[in-house]
Every structure is written in C-alpha cells, then in structure tokens.
Amino acid sequence: MMRGLKLGLVQVYTGSGKGKTTAALGLALRASGAGLKVSIQQFAKSGEYCEIKALRRLGNIKVSQCGSKCFIKGRPDTSDIECARRGLKKAKGDIFSGKFDLVILDEVNVAMKLKLIKIKDVIDVIKRRPKSVELVLTGRDCPASIKKMADLVTEMREIRHPYKRGINARRGIEY
Amino acid sequence: MMRGLKLGLVQVYTGSGKGKTTAALGLALRASGAGLKVSIQQFAKSGEYCEIKALRRLGNIKVSQCGSKCFIKGRPDTSDIECARRGLKKAKGDIFSGKFDLVILDEVNVAMKLKLIKIKDVIDVIKRRPKSVELVLTGRDCPASIKKMADLVTEMREIRHPYKRGINARRGIEY
Numbered sequence: 001m002m003r004g005l006k007l008g009l010v011q012v013y014t015g016s017g018k019g020k021t022t023a024a025l026g027l028a029l030r031a032s033g034a035g036l037k038v039s040i041q042q043f044a045k046s047g048e049y050c051e052i053k054a055l056r057r058l059g060n061i062k063v064s065q066c067g068s069k070c071f072i073k074g075r076p077d078t079s080d081i082e083c084a085r086r087g088l089k090k091a092k093g094d095i096f097s098g099k100f101d102l103v104i105l106d107e108v109n110v111a112m113k114l115k116l117i118k119i120k121d122v123i124d125v126i127k128r129r130p131k132s133v134e135l136v137l138t139g140r141d142c143p144a145s146i147k148k149m150a151d152l153v154t155e156m157r158e159i160r161h162p163y164k165r166g167i168n169a170r171r172g173i174e175y
Numbered sequence: 176m177m178r179g180l181k182l183g184l185v186q187v188y189t190g191s192g193k194g195k196t197t198a199a200l201g202l203a204l205r206a207s208g209a210g211l212k213v214s215i216q217q218f219a220k221s222g223e224y225c226e227i228k229a230l231r232r233l234g235n236i237k238v239s240q241c242g243s244k245c246f247i248k249g250r251p252d253t254s255d256i257e258c259a260r261r262g263l264k265k266a267k268g269d270i271f272s273g274k275f276d277l278v279i280l281d282e283v284n285v286a287m288k289l290k291l292i293k294i295k296d297v298i299d300v301i302k303r304r305p306k307s308v309e310l311v312l313t314g315r316d317c318p319a320s321i322k323k324m325a326d327l328v329t330e331m332r333e334i335r336h337p338y339k340r341g342i343n344a345r346r347g348i349e350y
Contacts, residue, residue, distance in 0.1 A: 029204050029230070030226040051201070150335060154333060158328075160325060167184070172208070172210070
C-alpha cells in the first residue's frame with residue numbers, strides 16, 4: 001500500500017449549501033481506506049456527533065474539537081477565542097509533525113469570520129506546510145485571500161434546504 | 176439508540192464541482208455512526224475504490240456497483256444500459272425492503288443524462304418510496320424535474336480545480 005502523498009494540495013469547501021463538512025468527512029473516509037493518516041480539527045464545534053463515533057471506528061483518523069456547542073448563535077467571548085487558537089495550534093502541530101497525510105480544518109472559515117483566529121495565521125500555515133500534506137478547509141464565508149491560494153475550491157450553493165420549511169436537523173442525517 | 180427515521184427526505188448533490196460523491200460518503204458515515212442502515216448503489220462506476228474498502232469496515236453499509244469503469248468517456252452500449260437498469264432495480268429493492276434508512280443513488284444523475292435509465296423511472300421511485308427512507312441522488316446534470324421534487328438541493332460549483340492545471344487524480348484523495 002502506498003504510504004503518503006507525493007503532492008498535497010489545498011482544498012476549500014465553502015458556500016451556504018449543505019455538504020461542506022460532509023464532503024470533508026467523505027474525504028477522511030476515502031483517505032483512511034487508502035491507509036493515509038488523517039487529522040480532523042473541528043473549530044467552533046463540540047459534542048459526540050454520530051460522524052465522530054463512526055470515524056473513531058475506522059482507525060488512523062484523529063479527531064479533535066475546539067469550541068463550545070452553541071456560541072456561534074451568540075457573540076463569541078474570550079474563552080471561545082482561546083479555544084479556537086488552541087485548536088489552530090494543535091492543527092499546526094499535526095500539519096508539521098510529519099505524521100499526517102490529510103489534515104482537515106473543519107469550520108475554520110467560520111472561526112476566521114467570527115475573528116476567533118486571524119486569517120493571516122491560517123495563510124501562514126498554508127504557505128509553510130510540508131508539501132506532502134493535503135489540507136482541507138471548510139465552512140461558509142471563506143476569505144477571498146485563502147480561496148486564491150487554494151488548488152481546489154468548491155462552493156456549495158444552496159438551491160433548496162429543508163430548514164427553510166421548518167424541518168429540523170435529524171440525528172444521523174444532519175448531525 | 177434510535178432506530179429509523181421518522182421523516183426521510185430527498186437530497187440532491189449536483190453541479191460540476193468536486194464533493195458530490197464525497198458528501199454522500201460522509202452522509203453514509205454519519206448515518207452509520209447513528210446506527211442507521213445504509214445502502215449505496217453506485218451507477219456508472221465499478222472497482223474497489225478506497226472509499227469502498229473503508230465503508231466495508233464500518234458495517235451496516237451495503238455497497239453495490241453497476242457499470243464498467245470507463246464507458247462514460249465513450250458512447251454507452253447495450254450492456255451499460257442493462258447494467259444501469261439492473262442497478263436501479265436493485266436500489267428499488269432496497270428502498271422498498273424496509274431494511275434501509277438511507278439509500279444513496281451515487282451518480283444516478285449521470286446515468287439519466289447518458290440515457291442509461293429513464294428520468295420518469297427515477298421520479299416514480301422518489302414518489303412511491305416509503306416516507307421513512309432518506310434518498311440521496313448525486314451526479315452532475317440533475318434533471319430539473321427531479322430538483323423540483325427534492326427537499327434539499329446543493330449545487331457544487333467548481334471555482335477552481337487542480338485537474339485544470341494538469342494534476343491527475345490521486346489515490347486516497349480523489350478515488
């Protein structure tokens with residue numbers, strides 16, 4: 001089995017439509033199937049979601065979370081900022097450790113938008129990363145400066161969403 | 176653990192950007208983590224992709240494929256059509272069996288576009304499905320009539336793609 005990537009790229013999944021985190025999870029699944037080592041850092045999220053349970057069953061996938069469950073709806077406070085910064089530091093540790101082939105910064109775009117972490121710090125990580133590491137950034141409102149640097153950008157456009165019809169998030173499907 | 180879905184919806188992932196099948200895989204992963212039963216029917220695809228290996232490790236996910244690996248580039252022949260129709264028949268079997276909560280018709284939009292299967296046959300399945308089954312359709316060029324019926328539609332817009340720079344698909348990342 002191949003070990004490692006010759007050329008790691010930078011992928012961005014952004015936009016308001018459903019499927020950004022889900023696509024990143026699918027990438028983690030596929031990479032795991034190829035024997036690649038995966039680290040997922042989830043920003044602005046916590047809680048034992050169903051996908052986390054399934055990922056743990058797969059092996060060779062490390063999942064870390066930072067953030068309190070609900071702060072996105074309110075105004076982020078100092079502890080949210082601390083938490084997100086620790087998350088970025090941990091992710092950087094994984095990126096530069098030589099131990100991971102794919103590092104997913106889930107909802108990092110949201111963390112930048114909320115000013116929990118600085119865009120220039122993320123740009124710095126992208127620029128200095130080992131070229132064997134594939135980096136995936138998700139979340140709506142990806143900054144233009146980062147989209148410009150990425151090798152692959154997909155914008156998930158919401159054409160229709162059941163939340164608008166008052167249907168709530170369902171366990172096992174949306175979370 | 177919850178068993179089954181109260182309300183299964185119809186989700187469509189279409190557009191030319193990367194992330195459609197990958198998002199469906201992520202959904203399968205999440206549903207599996209919630210103890211839901213998943214069936215994935217891949218149209219116009221065959222081969223032991225890395226994601227298939229990982230999915231088999233998860234349990235409670237059934238994966239079927241129909242189609243020869245390369246026909247999409249050429250003109251589909253009778254055996255491709257036969258194959259896709261068998262695939263739809265199998266998927267229908269799963270949808271109406273009462274054994275699955277989530278049924279993914281991966282690349283079914285492509286199969287319709289190539290006229291391997293009829294749009295009206297897929298519409299018929301959508302209309303008559305048990306309401307406890309979540310149905311996910313992926314692939315570019317989803318017919319407008321199906322988008323109209325879906326509860327959730329995300330269009331993956333390609334903003335940038337490395338293939339355009341001559342970077343080929345990489346094992347563990349793109350397949």
